[in-house]
Amino acid sequence: MDQGEFAAFYHETAPALRAYIRRVSGAGEAADDLLQEAYLRFLRAAPGVEDRAAMKAYLYKTATAAIYDRWRKRKRERLWQLMFRFHEETPERGSGDVTRCFEKLKPRERALLWLAYVEGYEHEEIAGTLDVKAKSVKVLLYRARHNLERILRQNGLSEVQP
DSSP: OOHHHHHHHHHHHHHHHHHHHHHHHOOGGGHHHHHHHHHHHHHHHOOOOOOHHHHHHHHHHHHHHHHHHHHHHHHHHHHHHHHTTOOOOOOOOOOOSHHHHHHTSOHHHHHHHHHHHTSOOOHHHHHHHHTOOHHHHHHHHHHHHHHHHHHHHHTTOOSOOO
């Protein structure tokens, strides 16, 4: 892929990928860093695929891996802080809107829901992006939807009652 082709691919995919990263990672301030990391990893891997859809799927897979890596790193840092009692209690942010409820989901659940309902990916595409079996996607999506419904209900944002 030459520089011109990459620039066109970037302009075509960056806005949607940034939105995906922002929602799945739950870290709006880090979305640009994760976006840059995803494209850097994409370029380093230099996938030998010419099909735009396959390149986009690979890019989303790369972005998802970057999000998971960031999540693991933050988890290790929190554990480290707790071990040495440097952890400061911070008041929990308000949870009155759907976005904050979405942020309470696990990263994989956010990724599943985003890819299925915002990006419109088929189960096979989601499976390839998230490195899960295609047959598992239906069950994982059900669980993610159910978990989001539970969180929305707990925050008074769902009309459906248990």
